[in-house]
Amino acid sequence: MTLLALKNISLRFGGPPLLDGVNFAIERGERVCLLGRNGEGKSTLMRIVTGQQQADDGDVMRSQGLRIAEMPQDVPKGLSGTVREVIASGGGKVGAALAEYHHLLHENPDDLDRLGSLQQILDTQNGWALDARIDALVAKLDLPADTDFNALSGGLKRRALLGRALALEPELLLLDEPTNHLDLDSIAWIENFLADWDGALLFITHDRSFLRRLATRIAELDRGQLTSWPGDYDNYLRRREERLHAEAQEVALFDKKLAQEEAWIRKGIEARRTRDMGRVKRLYEMREQYAQRRNLQGTAQFTVQDAERSGKLVAEAKNLSYAAGGKTIARNFSTTVLRGDKIGIIGPNGVGKTTLLRLLLGQLHADSGEVRTGSNLEIAWFDQLRSTLDERKTVWENIAGGKEYVELGGARKHVMSYLQEFLFTPDRARSPTHVLSGGERSRLLLAQLFSQPANLLVLDEPTNDLDVETLDLLEELIVDFAGTVLVVSHDRAFLNNVVMRTLAFEGDGRIGEYIGGYDDWLRQRPVATARPAAGTKPKPAAVPVVATAPASKSPLDSKQKRELAELPGKIEKLEAEQEALGLKLATLYASDPGKAVETQKALSAIEQTLATAYARWESLESLRDA
Incomplete structure (x- = not known):
């Protein structure tokens, strides 16, 4: 069943069309990821879906009574009250009545007339079911129900906004960068929740792990055109590369x-x-x-200016302990950072990851223990709060301080040419910084960072708001950088691709050290800290088995040998059917959405059959080789 369809949607804000005859449909139960470069119009398309933005031309068709909810990229202005009241506000008029009812119970319980009126509304409009649903959301999201919303950290605010969106029990949920500012536990919870949720999902994300886990289809917005790519993210990357090559x-x-x-x-x-x-x-x-003709937007091109090499020792901590605000950040922590190390730091929001960076670099004094920093350190610091950007200045003034040139590797380059490498047009470079989008701010901060020579990069949440192409380039830069890198991130794919060691906050001031990235930490972490993701049931303990001599593997019988001989042909045929259906599906989403759903189901069935065939082939091969 088609929940929503866009037909020939066009929109222009001066210059080339932002949306140019876009066609799009989403079916019940689909999970569609909307991809595109920063500034291509993804968030604008979301606003057209919700009705907040009117298109210049085209039609938006919604199924009767369709319930749509969204979790915006930024916290809406004017939200106030307790966490529970903010979540209740997502339930429309009934939610507003429920929020007021609970507020009066706490603040003015003697106002019996108003409480009676509100109770009547809740009795007649199923308000108590909403009340129970909000209680469940508060518990699942692990939120402090009675805490003032504006006192929460950025990550907790995002979780509360998700609860606000879910309070409506939407049939179509829209998420704009849902993992930004969330810690790993919260991201895992959202992933598990959405993977099991039976509603339709349209989401924007640059978190490649999140995308791979959830998306059943990818829609790409590029130069005003929307293209649908059935299947997973890796399939999209391969076919997109083929399309761009043909173009x-x-x-x-x-x-x-x-x-x-x-x-x-x-x-x-x-x-x-x-x-x-x-x-x-x-x-x-x-x-x-x-x-x-609209040419493909260029890719950012930036390099780190290598400073003179630092000493072999960058930082050393011995039995370091530190507490602040009644909370222990580190307890008896020891580590050594050597030149060329690339170290990731992970942990829940508010646990003290940025504080640990400042302790290691001597910017904070530990309560006990010893911290020694190396010689000749030239530090470039990417601040997640972007506090080094002056909102009152233009983009180019934030880079050159009013000068026309920047010094790069002993050579001068005009500031406008330098900013073009970070995808800022001359007009955008003259714009005030406060009008920039989140992705543009991150690119500007990278431009500011790399305009100075460095042998130590400190990156505090560098991936927020960056598009996938810029993320890939940043990863390559870090891998090739000859200096040292300390990075705080909740982007699992980014950590897997760049870091050599991981420092993990494990509670009560314990900081564990592990070889490898995020996935390596998952495999190595102690059982005591390996908690199941929220919303999942722990697996039962294994039943002890009395040790016996290992049984020898049985050789293949004639039937199994025949099956093994036939499997490669069967797999080849299934793969051909899979490719043919994938190509067919790419055109059906625009021309015949109903047929597209049937084809998607057939494609999913083939993929499951193919996975079973591969597993059987591996099983028989192992028996034959025994």
């Missing part, structure tokens, strides 16, 4: 033909007397086509 070849062929036609029309006077006017008309059409 590049078409563009090159067109440009070559245009150059030939331009050379022809500029021939001498004799040739012009006998020109084919039909050919001249086609040339003018090609010129117009060239003028209207």
Whole structure:
């Protein structure tokens, strides 16, 4: 069943169209990830879906009585009250009555007339079911129900906003960067919840692990056009690369033909007397086509200026202990950071990860223990709060301090040219910093960071709001950087790809040290700290088994040998069917959404059969090799 469909949606805010004849449909139970570069219009498309933004042209069709809820990227202004009251406000008029009822019970219980009126509303409009649902959401999200919302940390506010969206029991849930500012436990909880949720989901994210876990389809917004990519993220990356390669070849062929036609029309006077006017008309059409062409947005290109090498020792902590605000941050913690190390730091929000960085670099004094920093350290610090950006200044003033040039590796470069490497056009570079989007602010902070030589990069949540292409480039830069990197992040894919060691906060001031990235930490962490993600049931303890001599593996019988011989052909046939259905599905989402759902189900069935065939093949192979 189609919940929502967009037909030929167009929208322009001056310049090229932000949305140019977009067609899109979402079915019940689908989980669609909306991808695209920063500034392509993803959040604007979300606002069109919710009705907050009107398109210049096209139609938005919603199923009758469709309940849509959203968790916005930024905390809405004006939200106040307790956590419970904020969550209740997501329940519409009944939720507002429920919030007021609980507020009066605590603040003015003698106002019996108003309490009676509110109780009547709740009795007649199923308000007590909403009340129970809110209690369950508060418990699942592990939120302090009676705490003032505005006193929460950024991560807890995001969790409360998710609860506010879910209070309505939506059929279609919209999430804009839901993992930003959340710690790993909260991200795991959201993933588990949404994976089991039977409603439809349309979400924007740059968290590749989150995307891989949840998306059943990917929709990409690129230069005003929306393209649907069935299947998982890796399938999307492969097919997108093939499409871009084909597009590049078409563009090159067109440009070559245009150059030939331009050379022809500029021939001498004799040739012009006998020109084919039909050919001249086609040339003018090609010129117009060239003028209207929207090229793929460039990729950020930045490098770290290597400072003179630091000493071999960067930092050493021995039996370090530190407490603040009645909370123990570190207890008897020891570690050594050497030149070239790339170390990730993980832990819940508010546990003290940034404080640990400041302790290791000597910016805070420990209560006990010893911290020794190395020699010749040139530190570049990426601040998650972006406090080094001056909101009153323009973009280019934040880089050059009013100068026209920046010094890069002993050479001068004009500040506008430097900012173009970070995808800032000249007009955007002259804009005040306070108008920038979250992704633009992160890119500006990276531009500021890399304009100075460094041999130690300190990156505190550097991945928030960055698009996937910029994330990939940042990862490559860190891997190739000859200096030392300390990174705080909740982006699991980012940690897996760049860090060599992981420092993990494990409660009560304990900080464990592990080889490898996030997945390596999951495998190595102590059982006591390996809690199941919220919302999941712990597995029962294994029943002890009396040790016996290992049984020898049985050789393959004739039936199994025949099955093993036939499996490669069967797998090859299934893979061919999988590819054919995937190609068919890519066109059906726009032309026939109903047929697309049937095809998606058939594709899922083939994928399950293929997985079973592979597992059986591996099992028989292991028996044969025994």
